[in-house]
Amino acid sequence: MTNEQIKDEYEIITGHLVMSRDLNIAGTLFGGSMMAWIDEAAAMFAMKVMKTKMIVTHLISELEFDKPVKLGEYLDFGCKVIKAGKTSLQVSVVVFRNNFIENTDKKVEIKSIPVVSAKLIFVAVDDKGNKREWQKD
16 A cells, blocks of 8 residues: 555644754654644544544554654644544544655655554543543434
8 A cells, every 4th residue: 555545544634844842852853742743633533523522532552653753844644533432432643744856847746654653542521521422423
């Protein structure tokens, strides 16, 4: 499967431009920044699917940094549903680095490369923080 085919399986929720404040001592993206961005993108996606803002992150698992991310790189955050439970939603997130490549005709193409992936579980809660069922279509 090509990188573009992988990207087509995901709904792009948000993007980030890597700035100097996001870097670690090695000059690559600080993992904590990436984790926060993934949690935020997946939460926005879960809110949309579950039709409620009243959700909490229950679990972040299988967080895998496949390729380094550097200053100035533009990232897309793609999400898709893995499993829908009565009170929870399991989400797969893939972060894509967008490489801007100028071809011989001076036309720029954007090639997307998966750089990070994770799985998250969100739980719908009531105003007291208790689990509750969420509305499915």
